Amino acid sequence: MLAVAGLLGACGTGPAEGSSNGPAAADGKPVYGGTLTYLEHQPPTCLYLPAAGFYPNGGILNQITDKLTWQNPKTLEIEPWIAAKWEINEDATEYTFHLRDGVTFSDGTPLDAEAVAANFDVYGLGDEKLKLPVAEFVNNYERSEVVDRLTVKFHFTKPSPGFLQGTSVIGAGLVSKKTIALPYEEQCQLKNIIGSGPFTVKNQIVDKQVDLAVRKDYDWAPPSSPHQGRAYLDEIKIIVTPEDNVRVGALTSGQADFVRYVQAYDEETVKSAGFTLYAEPTRGVNNGLYLRPGNSFLKDRDVRKALQAGTDAKEVVETLFTPSYPVATSVLSHLAQGYVDLSKELAYDPGRANALLDKAGWTRGTDGVREKDGRKLQLGVFVSGPQPLSKQTLELIGQQWSEIGVKLEIRPADAGTQAVDIKDAEKTAVSHSMVGRADQDVIKSHFHSQNRDVILSDDKELDRLLEEESAEPDTAKRNAKVAEIQRYVIDQGYAIPLFEEPQVYGGAPYVHGVAFEAVARPWFYSVWKSARN
Amino acid sequence: MARYLLLRTGQATLVLWAAFTTAYVLLQLLPGDSILIKFQNPELGLSPQQIAEIRARYDGGASPLAAYATTLLGFLRGDFGYSVDTGTPVVERLAEALPATATLAGAGFLLAVLIAVVIAFAAGYSRTSWIRGALLAVPSLFVSVPVFWLGILLIQVFSFRLGLVPVIGGSEIQQLILPVLTLAVPIAAPIAQILARSIDRVQAQPFVPVVAAKGASRWWILWRHVARNAALPALTVAGLTFGELIAGSVVTETVFGRNGIGRLTEQAVNAQDTPVMLAVVVLATVVFVVVNLAVDVLFPVLDPRLRTAVA
Numbered sequence: 001m002l003a004v005a006g007l008l009g010a011c012g013t014g015p016a017e018g019s020s021n022g023p024a025a026a027d028g029k030p031v032y033g034g035t036l037t038y039l040e041h042q043p044p045t046c047l048y049l050p051a052a053g054f055y056p057n058g059g060i061l062n063q064i065t066d067k068l069t070w071q072n073p074k075t076l077e078i079e080p081w082i083a084a085k086w087e088i089n090e091d092a093t094e095y096t097f098h099l100r101d102g103v104t105f106s107d108g109t110p111l112d113a114e115a116v117a118a119n120f121d122v123y124g125l126g127d128e129k130l131k132l133p134v135a136e137f138v139n140n141y142e143r144s145e146v147v148d149r150l151t152v153k154f155h156f157t158k159p160s161p162g163f164l165q166g167t168s169v170i171g172a173g174l175v176s177k178k179t180i181a182l183p184y185e186e187q188c189q190l191k192n193i194i195g196s197g198p199f200t201v202k203n204q205i206v207d208k209q210v211d212l213a214v215r216k217d218y219d220w221a222p223p224s225s226p227h228q229g230r231a232y233l234d235e236i237k238i239i240v241t242p243e244d245n246v247r248v249g250a251l252t253s254g255q256a257d258f259v260r261y262v263q264a265y266d267e268e269t270v271k272s273a274g275f276t277l278y279a280e281p282t283r284g285v286n287n288g289l290y291l292r293p294g295n296s297f298l299k300d301r302d303v304r305k306a307l308q309a310g311t312d313a314k315e316v317v318e319t320l321f322t323p324s325y326p327v328a329t330s331v332l333s334h335l336a337q338g339y340v341d342l343s344k345e346l347a348y349d350p351g352r353a354n355a356l357l358d359k360a361g362w363t364r365g366t367d368g369v370r371e372k373d374g375r376k377l378q379l380g381v382f383v384s385g386p387q388p389l390s391k392q393t394l395e396l397i398g399q400q401w402s403e404i405g406v407k408l409e410i411r412p413a414d415a416g417t418q419a420v421d422i423k424d425a426e427k428t429a430v431s432h433s434m435v436g437r438a439d440q441d442v443i444k445s446h447f448h449s450q451n452r453d454v455i456l457s458d459d460k461e462l463d464r465l466l467e468e469e470s471a472e473p474d475t476a477k478r479n480a481k482v483a484e485i486q487r488y489v490i491d492q493g494y495a496i497p498l499f500e501e502p503q504v505y506g507g508a509p510y511v512h513g514v515a516f517e518a519v520a521r522p523w524f525y526s527v528w529k530s531a532r533n
Numbered sequence: 534m535a536r537y538l539l540l541r542t543g544q545a546t547l548v549l550w551a552a553f554t555t556a557y558v559l560l561q562l563l564p565g566d567s568i569l570i571k572f573q574n575p576e577l578g579l580s581p582q583q584i585a586e587i588r589a590r591y592d593g594g595a596s597p598l599a600a601y602a603t604t605l606l607g608f609l610r611g612d613f614g615y616s617v618d619t620g621t622p623v624v625e626r627l628a629e630a631l632p633a634t635a636t637l638a639g640a641g642f643l644l645a646v647l648i649a650v651v652i653a654f655a656a657g658y659s660r661t662s663w664i665r666g667a668l669l670a671v672p673s674l675f676v677s678v679p680v681f682w683l684g685i686l687l688i689q690v691f692s693f694r695l696g697l698v699p700v701i702g703g704s705e706i707q708q709l710i711l712p713v714l715t716l717a718v719p720i721a722a723p724i725a726q727i728l729a730r731s732i733d734r735v736q737a738q739p740f741v742p743v744v745a746a747k748g749a750s751r752w753w754i755l756w757r758h759v760a761r762n763a764a765l766p767a768l769t770v771a772g773l774t775f776g777e778l779i780a781g782s783v784v785t786e787t788v789f790g791r792n793g794i795g796r797l798t799e800q801a802v803n804a805q806d807t808p809v810m811l812a813v814v815v816l817a818t819v820v821f822v823v824v825n826l827a828v829d830v831l832f833p834v835l836d837p838r839l840r841t842a843v844a
Contacts, residue, residue, distance in 0.1 A: 037701060043800075045618075046571075131587070133572075185620030206619075206629060207800065208792040239701055241790040246688055246700060253693040255701040416565030416805045 030227070030513065030528040035235040038524075039247045041261040043207040043240045046188035050123055050135030050171040053436075055503065058170045058521040059260065060238060063212055064106075065173030065195035068097055068116065070222035071165060073518045076283075076337060076438050078164050081222040082111060082174065082196070092159040092473040097167075099150040103220045105176035106200045113152040117144035118180050120154060123172065131184040136445055137166035137437070139470055159471040161478060162441040169437065170521055173197075196220070198231040198525045212236040221525060232513070232528035248506065251275060257511050257529065258522070262504045264321045264389065270506040278505040279324030280520035282436030283335045285446040286328040287387055287501040289397065289432055290454045291494055294425030297377060302360040304493025308346065310353030310404040313498045316396055320389050324504055328497030331486045335500075337440050338482025345490050346497065353404045362405065370405035378407040379429035382422065385413045390432055393498065425456050434501045438518035440482045444470050447489065455494050462488065508532075541829065545822040552818040553608065553811070557601060560807045567617035567805045608815060614808040618800070623812045626797060631816075634793035637785065638778045640709060641716030646771065648721035653728035653767075657736065657755055669729055676722035680781050684715040684788035700789065712789045716781045720774050727770045731763035738762075764835055772828035775821055 044056045052061045070081040083097040103111040124141025126134040140158040147153055156163070166172060176194040179187060186192050190204050198221070199212040214231050221228050239256075241247045248266045250256040252273040262270055262277065270277050289311070291304045298304055317327050326334070329343040362370035362377055370377040384390040391410065398408035408430070411417070421427040431454045435446050444466040449457045457463065465488060469481040489495050503520035513526040568588045607614060613623035649672075656668040688711060692700045698707050735741070736759055744754050783795035794813060801809035833839040 039701065188620055205792060206626075207796060208790070237702075239790065241701070243685070243788050243790070245685065246788065246790070249689060249693040250701045253696065255692070255699050415570045415803055416563050419565035419569040419805075421564075 028512075028530060030232055030526075031530065032230075032232050032528070033234050034232075034529045035237060036233050036258060036511070036524060036527060036529065037237045037239065037256045038522075039239055039241040039250060039256045039259040041240075041242060041244075041247065044190065044210070046184075047190050047193055048132065048184060048187040049173045049175060049193075050133065050137075052170045052173065053136075055260065055521065056240075060190065060201075060210055060212070061173050061193070061195070062170060062197075062517060062521045062523055063199040063236065063525070064193065064197040064201060065175060066103075066111075066197050066220065067169070067172050067174065068167040069164065070224065071168040071438060071518045072224065073438075073516060076518060078168055079222060079224050081168075082116075082220065083167070086164070088164065090473070092161045092163070093156045095154045095156075095163055096147070097152050097154075099152070100220055101150060103196055104217075105194050105196045106215060107176050107178065107194045109176050109178070111174060111176075111196050112149050113146045115177050115180075116152045116174060117146050118177050119172075119174050120144055122180050124154075130182070132187070133184075135171050136451065137169050137171055137439075137441075138163065139166075139441070159473050161473045161475075162439050162470055165439040165441075168518075169439075170517065170519070199236060202235070208240055210238040212238070225526065227513070227526040231525045233524060236524055251506050251508065254508070254532070256508075258505065258507045258514070260503070260505050260522075261388075262506045264325065264504075267322050267324065267504065274509060276507045276509060276511075277324070278507060278514065278516070279502040280505065280516045281333060281335050281500060281502055282434070282519050283333050283438040284436035284442040284519070285331060285336075285434055286333055286497040287432075287434040287499050288328060288331070288495055288497040289381070289430050290446075291496070292425040292429055292431065292455045293492075293494070294456045294458055295379070295429040296426065297375075297379065298425075298429055300360055301493055302356045303362070303377075306353040306356035306360070306404065307401065307406065308353075308490075308493050308496050309349045309356065310401055310406070311397055311496045311498075312348040312400055313346070313496070314348065315400070316393055317499050319396060320392050321499065324502050325499040328499050331489050331495050331497055332443060332482070333500040336442065336482075337438070338443075338479035338486075340483040340486050342486060342490050345487075350400075350404055357404060357406075364405050368402065368405060369407045376407060377405065378409055380409045380411060380421075380427050381430040381432055382411050382418050382428060383413045384432040387432055387434065387501070394432060423456065431455070436501070436519040440478050441470050443482060443485055443489075447485075447494070459492070459494075462492075462494075538830075541826055545826060548822055549815065549818055553605065553815055554601075556811055556814040557604065560810055561597070563805060565805060567807060570805055571617060604811070608811075613812040616801075616806050616809050618804040618806040618809070623808050626809060627794075627812055627816065630792060630794045630797045633791060634782055634786070634795060636709065637712055637716060637791065637793060638782055640713045641720060641781070642771075642774075642778060644713055644717035645720035645774070646724060648717060649724035649728055649767070652721070652725040653732055654755065654760075656729050657732040657759070658751065672722040672725040672729075675718050675725075678718060680715060680719055680784045681788060683718060684711070684785055687711045687715055688788070708789075708791070712785045712791060715788070716778065716785050719781060720777055723770050723774060724767055728763060728767040731766050732759055735759045735762045761835065765832065768828055768831065768835070772825050775824050776817075779817055 040056050040059060042056045044060055045054055047057055047061060049061065052058050066082050068081060068083040070079045072079055082100055082103055084100045085098050087096045099113060105111055121144050122132050123135040124138040126132050139162060140156045140160045142155040142157045145153040173195060179192055179194045182192055190201055198215055198218045200215050201210065202213040203211040212235065214234050216230050218230050244263050244266060247259045248262060248269055251259045252275060267277055291298050291307060293299050314327050317325055329341050330339055332339045357370055362372050365371045381394055383394060394408065394410045398410060401408050433454050435442060435452065437445065445451045446454055447457060447462060448466045449463055465485050469478060469485060472478040472481055505522065507514055510530045510532050512528055512530060515523045515526060517523055569584060572584050572587055616623050616626055652668055652671055656665050659665045688700055691697045691711060698710050741754060744758055782793060783799055786793045786795035787799060797809065798813050801813065
């Protein structure tokens with residue numbers, strides 16, 4: 001591998017314009033036309049919209065579907081898009097959206113109140129007969145009401161302040177009535193997804209390539225977008241290229257224009273070849289280890305707090321990652337809503353860790369691993385496939401924990417075993433995970449016993465706090481609740497936040513105007529290519 | 534000959550059934566299943582009860598033996614069921630993947646045989662001992678090169694550095710060049726080794742000096758007399774390398790981002806997509822059995838001494 005990396009470093013033959021950081025601003029006058037070659041790391045899976053969170057899925061769906069609202073990735077404010085304006089009643093149980101006129105799906109049918117209602121009825125309630133599951137971003141949904149051709153109203157059983165942001169997320173992409181009436185297996189397939197977005201699917205080679213073509217009559221970009229009308233590009237070729245250094249090499253040798261998932265160790269190669277690195281924040285629950293109180297060792301809060309104090313997140317980032325991966329200072333990213341800085345509580349303190357474990361009655365055995373009542377302090381964790389360098393991260397933390405006498409048993413991510421054991425706190429005491437979403441509800445998604453439930457929570461108090469947060473219509477009060485939850489989670493030792501996980505992309509210097517939604521999925525609507533030099 | 538063929542076909546059927554059954558049982562014994570893997574996706578937010586309901590919808594709660602019988606009968610009819618991962622018929626997925634892999638494996642195999650023949654004959658013809666030694670060392674080198682590493686190296690040098698062949702985009706032929714080369718190298722090695730060794734052995738036999746004494750040139754002897762006799766063991770090995778072609782295509786297709794049976798297998802294993810895995814096992818067994826049957830039938834054609842033995 002080293003030899004290969006060396007070769008890679010030596011072959012920066014791409015156009016060198018000096019390295020630039022951050023998105024290339026629209027320097028010069030945008031030009032229409034051209035094809036963007038975009039290399040994906042993995043093939044898309046099921047494209048049913050509520051499952052679009054998986055980045056390869058989102059990378060496609062973000063180009064072919066529009067949403068009711070647009071979340072400004074800088075301010076996180078919700079701005080108009082397909083909905084020109086909206087009203088929300090005082091306790092956030094009724095939302096009325098007034099749609100923009102003249103919007104059509106690519107099959108020619110109108111994007112009207114009926115279509116929107118049909119979409120959200122499925123996202124909010126699921127459909128037993130069509131096997132369509134409920135979407136994570138809709139809570140307490142009761143029903144829709146078509147007021148007139150362009151006005152739709154949603155009713156909720158309980159306050160749902162997160163719903164407005166929910167209408168802007170990738171999974172809330174609007175599809176034609178024909179698509180939404182299909183059974184789950186059919187909606188999984190890209191060829192059946194009819195959206196109203198700036199691009200349409202032109203051709204697909206399953207698991208290998210998706211070609212998108214511009215929709216020439218597209219004229220309903222978010223009003224806040226400086227670019228309006230059709231997209232600049234004629235075509236986007238999304239090609240699955242699983243090998244890391246083939247993706248990076250193809251970019252720097254000029255065979256591709258844009259790539260997703262530049263590994264931390266490849267960042268320097270991209271930059272030194274004069275290419276642009278985009279490290280986009282995901283603004284949600286941080287990459288970290290989540291400790292399960294249902295485990296017979298971890299039910300003791302002292303043990304959880306000891307593991308927290310005995311983990312050096314800074315060392316993990318400095319050894320394995322780059323400045324694109326900021327060290328975590330709370331359960332949430334510092335760009336998340338309601339974030340509160342808890343770095344003091346998370347300071348690395350092996351002395352305190354050892355003292356806590358001594359106090360809890362764990363004594364060191366001959367092999368250095370602590371024991372109590374004849375049982376070794378050994379905890380299981382699965383390597384997490386979607387997390388960058390998960391295995392290496394866990395190995396490093398395993399070393400840190402061995403210094404405080406705890407053994408971390410790292411198991412490979414074999415899908416079958418993982419699916420069985422992941423819900424068993426005895427076998428899987430620790431979960432390595434994260435979740436991105438730019439709304440206060442992200443913390444509920446991660447921890448609530450009825451949602452992702454990464455800690456397999458039996459903590460009624462935590463569930464209560466999370467429910468209060470998700471039903472609080474006042475933003476300031478809601479943010480205060482989020483802060484309270486972060487303190488509670490850290491204080492209880494449920495979380496060992498490591499770093500704020502970004503999505504890292506690489507782009508050629510002649511690619512301009514790349515934008516991302518709030519959770520780092522690329523939006524190629526305003527992208528244009530200047531002449532290569 | 535007819536009886537021989539009948540006997541071999543019977544054997545082949547038995548092998549196929551055994552492979553099917555073993556694979557079926559082993560896949561059932563794996564922990565977890567594709568339905569759990571697919572629907573436990575936290576974004577879907579399904580409870581264990583809901584997942585259990587979905588499962589009931591998929592397998593209809595049949596007994597294990599009945600399920601086995603249904604699957605076996607389906608396979609006999611050419612109905613391999615549905616991929617749980619994508620919901621498409623398995624036959625469709627195989628049909629999409631097969632041509633690409635067949636092209637890759639076929640071209641890789643031909644190139645491998647060509648490389649092997651060139652090495653073995655050059656070594657057999659050469660009188661300079663160091664050239665001979667060097668040529669004979671090549672297969673050992675080939676066989677120890679990991680396919681994965683070789684693929685990356687070829688891409689880095691020929692595509693990224695020298696810019697001779699694109700890996701992204703490019704024509705059908707351009708897209709084949711590097712993968713075929715990657716696949717051919719490790720396959721060429723055992724064929725070359727066996728061929729070179731049997732050429733040596735045959736050249737040591739008494740009939741060779743006799744032919745030489747009659748005035749035949751060294752090239753004539755090597756081509757007309759030695760090669761025919763030396764081809765048999767190499768043919769057997771060539772048949773056996775088929776397994777390696779499949780294994781090699783998994784890696785090659787992943788490195789080069791090509792679609793095919795290899796990628797399909799990799800994805801099916803990751804998602805524990807049992808119907809797809811079962812179909813791939815059966816397909817591989819069929820091809821393996823057919824290739825070996827063909828090799829056995831070819832033997833008497835190449836070697837007259839074997840004709841009476843099976844007639």
